[in-house]
Amino acid sequence: MKVGNRILELRIINGLTQEQLAEKLGVSRQSVSKWEMEQSLPEIDKVIMMSQLFSVSTDDILLEKNESNNLRSQELHLGSVYLIVRDFEKSVAFYERLLSMQVSTRNCGNKFAEFYFDNKCIALMNEENLLGHHYTDGDYKFVLNFWVEDLRKEYGRLKELEIGTMTEIEKVHEGYYYFHIYDPDNNVCEITGGYSEE
Numbered sequence: 001m002k003v004g005n006r007i008l009e010l011r012i013i014n015g016l017t018q019e020q021l022a023e024k025l026g027v028s029r030q031s032v033s034k035w036e037m038e039q040s041l042p043e044i045d046k047v048i049m050m051s052q053l054f055s056v057s058t059d060d061i062l063l064e065k066n067e068s069n070n071l072r073s074q075e076l077h078l079g080s081v082y083l084i085v086r087d088f089e090k091s092v093a094f095y096e097r098l099l100s101m102q103v104s105t106r107n108c109g110n111k112f113a114e115f116y117f118d119n120k121c122i123a124l125m126n127e128e129n130l131l132g133h134h135y136t137d138g139d140y141k142f143v144l145n146f147w148v149e150d151l152r153k154e155y156g157r158l159k160e161l162e163i164g165t166m167t168e169i170e171k172v173h174e175g176y177y178y179f180h181i182y183d184p185d186n187n188v189c190e191i192t193g194g195y196s197e198e
Contacts, residue, residue: 004038006061010054011036015176017149017194025049081122083142083187088113088126090184095124097163098181098189148193151177155191169195 011021011032018032025032025046034040042050051058085091088110092103095115104116111129115122122144148154155169158181167180177195180188 002038003041003062004036007032007042007050008036010050010056010061012147014054015147015192019149020175020194021050021053024053081120081142081144082125083122083144083183083185084125084127085183085185086127087184088124088128091124094163094183095122097161098158098183143188143190145190145192148191151179151191151193151195154193155179158191 011018016024018036019029022029022032025042027046031040031042035042047058047061050061054061083091092106092113096102099115099117101115101117103113104121106113110126112126113124115124151169155166158164159166163181164184165182169177169179171177176192178190178192180190182188
């Protein structure tokens with residue numbers, strides 16, 4: 001993993017926007033953006049500040065890790081997130097609009113559809129075509145957590161789309177705000193991210 005990708009990953013894990021990280025480091029948001037896009041490297045004092053802020057070593061930020069060693073030490077890996085859906089076509093349309101992308105792959109007609117983004121996969125499984133599987137034994141409840149740079153802007157975008165019931169933006173604690181939007185099967189999508197109270 002390159003330095004820029006590592007900074008991006010650590011920033012998101014710690015729930016910071018580019019603007020918030022820039023403020024903590026005393027740099028511009030454009031500087032953080034350039035680091036993450038591998039257009040420039042942070043100065044060593046900024047690397048030290050990030051290591052303290054994110055509670056990692058400077059090596060964790062600067063040095064590439066041997067990913068094959070990491071895989072051997074961890075036996076269980078996240079593959080796809082499966083959502084069992086009752087109305088397949090309605091759910092595909094909902095997630096296409098929520099994610100602002102077309103379905104990535106659609107297999108076996110209307111058996112399942114996959115969305116690939118951020119090196120992750122959400123697979124919608126059509127309940128009607130799961131004969132022989134035991135997925136339908138559950139209560140259909142999943143929470144998908146998405147993170148955005150500008151929570152207010154995303155709230156406005158989804159409100160305008162009118163694709164599902166939404167809650168208001170709520171504050172958990174300083175720096176952590178969220179809202180929920182419900183898909184056609186009442187699964188919860190929690191949207192969190194950068195937010196400033198006006």
